[in-house]
Amino acid sequence: MDLTSDKITIKELLELKKNSMLIVNPEYQRAAVWSENQQKKLIDSVLRGYPLPLIYLHHKKRVIAGMQSEGLEIIDGQQRINALYRFGESALKLFDPVKDDKVARFPSFIKDTPCSWARCDFLSLPDDLKTRFLTTKIFIVKVTTDIEDEARDLFIRLQAGLPLNAQEKRDAWPGGFTELVLKLGGKPEITRHQGHDFFNRHVSKNSKDRGEVRQLCAQICMLFFERLEHGNWSDIGTQKVDDYYYRNLGFDIDSPLVKRLLKALDVAVQLFSNQTSPKLKGHEAIHVILLLDSLIYEYAPNWKTNFIRAYDSFKAKAANDKKQRSGEYWFEYGALTQTQSAEGRTIQRRHAFFVQHMMRELNPLLLDTNRIFGNEEREIVYYRDQKRCAVCKQEIRWQDLEVHHIEEHQAGGQTIIENAVPVHKDCHPKGQKAVEFRLQWLENNKPSESDELLRELGNL
Incomplete structure (x- = not known):
């Protein structure tokens, strides 16, 4: 196997593909799998002058019926070439880093910089950007071998590297x-x-x-x-x-x-x-x-x-x-x-x-045992009572939760979960309403006769 490093312009690459001199071997190559968003990001990279990874091409010569055929078969780089080709055919409109923020998700330094190709396809690009795109040089490696399996083996080895994971x-x-x-x-x-x-x-x-x-x-x-x-x-x-x-x-x-x-x-x-x-x-x-x-x-x-x-x-x-x-x-x-x-x-x-x-x-001691329920007690009370407000009986969103002392703090009520119920901020009883709430709660939660009997037996 002979390897030759070279550079080729995007224009030359696209002309080779248009004239069927740059092809894919479907026997071992996967189909086009990049999303349109990935393709747009690649073109954006080209226009920003970011370098692209190496493209590997198998240079093949054949003699059939006395006539010679020559072309390039893609070993690695099919998805990049497809993206370049689609944009060259005006089949892609590029991202506007600001207007397409939710999809494109560019970092701030890019969004803060004017983008002259925002929402453009190839035909609508300014002439200087068309030239920049077409004359951008791509680094390639030409592989020459008469053994087809060597090209396939190279393909397998190039794909064997671990891709970057999410983190x-x-x-x-x-x-x-x-x-x-x-x-x-x-x-x-x-x-x-x-x-x-x-x-x-x-x-x-x-x-x-x-x-x-x-x-x-x-x-x-x-x-x-x-x-x-x-x-x-x-x-x-x-x-x-x-x-x-x-x-x-x-x-x-x-x-x-x-x-x-x-x-x-x-x-x-x-x-x-x-x-x-x-x-x-x-x-x-x-x-x-x-x-x-x-x-x-x-x-x-x-x-x-x-x-x-x-x-x-x-x-x-x-x-x-x-x-x-x-x-x-x-x-x-x-x-x-x-x-x-x-x-x-x-x-x-x-x-x-x-x-x-x-x-x-x-059994930790609250720093302020006189008044404040800690965040952990709040969660316990919240789930103990199935997230329901003790006043209106409706479900409470966590953001709207307050914890109410059944026996009011000012009346000597302890800051313990047994003396706590979850309430909405707007339902939190105060003043006379707090007194009425306590009486009603005690009435609704007084122990049954069987509970009293069990307690007495337990004290014997």
């Missing part, structure tokens, strides 16, 4: 959120991105990690920031993570929220530093960090002593129920790590169960 593509995005995920999740080949100890030492990873830990880091960041800023539980599937990266190109890596996240990660490292048990799985890491954030800022630090014991207890019970495929730890947690596990509502339900059982073990 590896995100790592190339500009912006502050990318920088944060690289800094925390780590990319060891980059000196300044060695990663936070939480992800390096305490999160489980496979030996051929290709960004899975950084993806988990991005998902934790999304859940952490959205929950604190908007009270939302984000979906964290592939497309949602992509969208979050795009929406946060201008993310401030020095924001107070980042400092708060770093605090939770630092505390996690302290707590797990002497652990010899298995490293945290992805879902475990998510719930640990979210819970630690609430504990750090809403409770006295007495919980730290018992955190690992409580966590180990939860893990043991979850493992037992998982083996049996039964029990609350399976139905309310384990099964939810396997089905629709990236949906925000699933994560929220799972977290509420995790928090409920961790708090039962930890």
